[in-house]
Amino acid sequence: MEAYIIAIAIITAIYVLLALGLNLQYGLTGLINFGHVGFFCVGAYTAALLSKHEVSPLLAFPVAALLTALAAWPLGVVSLRLREDYFAIVSLGFSEVVRLVATSERWLTNGVQGISGIPKLMDGLVPRAAEPVAVLTLLVAVNVGAILMMRRIANSPFGRVIEAIRDNEEAVKSLGKDPAGFKMKVLMLGAALAGVAGAFYAHYISFISPEQFVPLVTFQIWMAIIMGGVGRVSGALVGTLILMLFLEGSRFLHDIIPFIPDVEMASIRLGVVGLSIVLFTLYRPQGLMGDFRRR
Amino acid sequence: MRLEIESLTMAYGGLKVVDNLSFTMPAGDIVGVIGPNGAGKSTMFSIVTGFLVADAGDVRFRGETVTALSPVARAKSGMVRTFQVPREFSHLTVRENLLAAAPSQSGERLLDLFFRPSRVSAEEALLAKRVDGLLEFLKLGKVAGTPAGRLSGGQKKLLELGRVLMTGAKLILLDEPFAGVNPVLIEEISQRILELNADGVGFLIIEHDLGALTRIVSTLHVMDRGCLIASGRPAEVLKDPVVREAYLGGPS
Numbered sequence: 001m002e003a004y005i006i007a008i009a010i011i012t013a014i015y016v017l018l019a020l021g022l023n024l025q026y027g028l029t030g031l032i033n034f035g036h037v038g039f040f041c042v043g044a045y046t047a048a049l050l051s052k053h054e055v056s057p058l059l060a061f062p063v064a065a066l067l068t069a070l071a072a073w074p075l076g077v078v079s080l081r082l083r084e085d086y087f088a089i090v091s092l093g094f095s096e097v098v099r100l101v102a103t104s105e106r107w108l109t110n111g112v113q114g115i116s117g118i119p120k121l122m123d124g125l126v127p128r129a130a131e132p133v134a135v136l137t138l139l140v141a142v143n144v145g146a147i148l149m150m151r152r153i154a155n156s157p158f159g160r161v162i163e164a165i166r167d168n169e170e171a172v173k174s175l176g177k178d179p180a181g182f183k184m185k186v187l188m189l190g191a192a193l194a195g196v197a198g199a200f201y202a203h204y205i206s207f208i209s210p211e212q213f214v215p216l217v218t219f220q221i222w223m224a225i226i227m228g229g230v231g232r233v234s235g236a237l238v239g240t241l242i243l244m245l246f247l248e249g250s251r252f253l254h255d256i257i258p259f260i261p262d263v264e265m266a267s268i269r270l271g272v273v274g275l276s277i278v279l280f281t282l283y284r285p286q287g288l289m290g291d292f293r294r295r
Numbered sequence: 296m297r298l299e300i301e302s303l304t305m306a307y308g309g310l311k312v313v314d315n316l317s318f319t320m321p322a323g324d325i326v327g328v329i330g331p332n333g334a335g336k337s338t339m340f341s342i343v344t345g346f347l348v349a350d351a352g353d354v355r356f357r358g359e360t361v362t363a364l365s366p367v368a369r370a371k372s373g374m375v376r377t378f379q380v381p382r383e384f385s386h387l388t389v390r391e392n393l394l395a396a397a398p399s400q401s402g403e404r405l406l407d408l409f410f411r412p413s414r415v416s417a418e419e420a421l422l423a424k425r426v427d428g429l430l431e432f433l434k435l436g437k438v439a440g441t442p443a444g445r446l447s448g449g450q451k452k453l454l455e456l457g458r459v460l461m462t463g464a465k466l467i468l469l470d471e472p473f474a475g476v477n478p479v480l481i482e483e484i485s486q487r488i489l490e491l492n493a494d495g496v497g498f499l500i501i502e503h504d505l506g507a508l509t510r511i512v513s514t515l516h517v518m519d520r521g522c523l524i525a526s527g528r529p530a531e532v533l534k535d536p537v538v539r540e541a542y543l544g545g546p547s
Contacts, residue, residue: 156402
């Protein structure tokens, strides 16, 4: 049971990193990014491939962050001047392209078979049994760093401008500030965070394949920040915790109603998760921590 | 800063909203634009500031053609507008709205934010003082901490004016700045406009409150159906029978 809880905590911490990035992009800036999983994927593959070439994680993680930010750049160039709903479509397409590249470019990614045997992050540094706790500790430290960074941004002149962009982009232009430049930074920074999340994910799961990077992941992160409270740094954290509670808690449905076969149970689980989220947003639309509309 | 508008023409479908419009505004002047609703005044503002692209014609500012420049570039060059329907940053507080308008802050650059925090906070402290003064002047001190979306229509107008004043622009285009503002404050804003003008700031003002407008402008342009139908000193323009016919409801 303890191992299970640590495992869930690690996945949760990885998701919090993703949620913090998306909250910066959507919650603070209003960028409707439907392709967040694409950044996650780029980070995971970068870290996995580098580890296969025996590159130290100390170098591989920054490279994963940097490459992911760079992957976001062309996406921003082609789409940030579009209206926000078009950006949503383009970003979704972007993440699917990333997944298809991972599926098709077998020489690089080993295609659908994926990359296996990715070494554990702390291999050789700590005893095997202590590895998960050590990874979790590191992840918590990275999360704390990311949260502090987000808070600094949110409460700064930069944060003021991106929130102004969310409220009225034309008015920002009228004051002589170029929204596109700010949006690009936000896009790349959020992507870099997702890249780091991907690197942790690859090392922790030790096997990655394209089917792990479907749009559902993006929408789970969306659920998390909506439930936690859009535009709130604390919302990204709390929302991810609630999401995990729903996703993992529903596993135990089987104990309550044991007579349903496993296959049907999986569908029922998703149904229950969906229903919980619908009810949650109906009765607490501003999210648990309150969103930017209730300051 | 001299503003020249030359043969601007713009049509929505078959309707010419701005029709071969030309005028020149000398540097440091206060010029009013009046005309019936739908005369094309706000459209002209949008073309001048780059938010709309005209079908034909040119805009020159400080002697340079800015017709191909983006709204951001034009605002940076010192020409800033307000909107007829206020575009406040509704979820930012009134104070934050004003702070956000100040140009080139180092705290808007991520590197400075993380590596030069003392410089950023020093700038913020200076800006805060300027904002305090402006809040007091605009009588918005009591709502400084309120999200701007909750202000009344008149207060939003004042906030937009305040934002423009924060930019340090050399030419300010105000679209109905007095709409919904109480008479005492209109008087004070007019005073402030005259003071800023004495420092060399030019104003191009669309306004329906003729009494308030004519007290501060040196020149009045009258637009009707996209065309300039009269220009000149306010007292003379308002006596013009063509103007009375088009705007003021027939001959008196």
